[in-house]
Amino acid sequence: MKKIEAIIRPEKLEKVSDALIEKGYHAMTVSDVRGRGAQRGVALQFRGKEIMVNLIPKVKIEIVISEEATEEIIEIISQNAYTGKNGDGKIFLYEVEKTINVRSE
Template sequence: MKKIEAMIRPEKFDQISNTLIENGHNAITVTEIHGRGEQRGIALQFRGKEVMVNLIPKVKIELVIEDTDVEEVIGLIKEAAHTGMPGDGKIFVYDVERSVSIRE
């Protein structure tokens, strides 16, 4: 099994979530996070002054899936999250050694 973590733009969350659900990937964990990538923040205008924002709001989506679904899920996330602008996000893939259900 693999764990996929995707750091994405908040405004793309609904589109990504709907795409995953439509393709049978229902179980996700979502966390609101702040961070920065290579662009090192963004400049915003506030009351006529330029203000640097070093940590940009993002959403982290986590899924644990079968090894055979990794490339499909990466493709779905990339397609739904893509704007072509800096800050589209990153996807990380990790090995999952074991999963235990608490309910059982």
């Protein structure tokens, strides 16, 4: 089993989620997160003043899936989260040793 964590722009969540569901991948956990990468924050205009925002709102999608499906899911996320600009996000892949279903345990 593998765990995929994708940190993407919030405005891309619906597109990514719809594309995953269309391919039959329904199970996922979504969290609102904040962070920064290479861009080190952004400058925004607020009431005529420029303010620096160091931690940018993002969305984290977590999916635990069989090893065979990982490349397809990574491709779906990459294609649907892409804008071509800094801050599109990152995808991380982890080994999962074991899963336990709480309801039937």
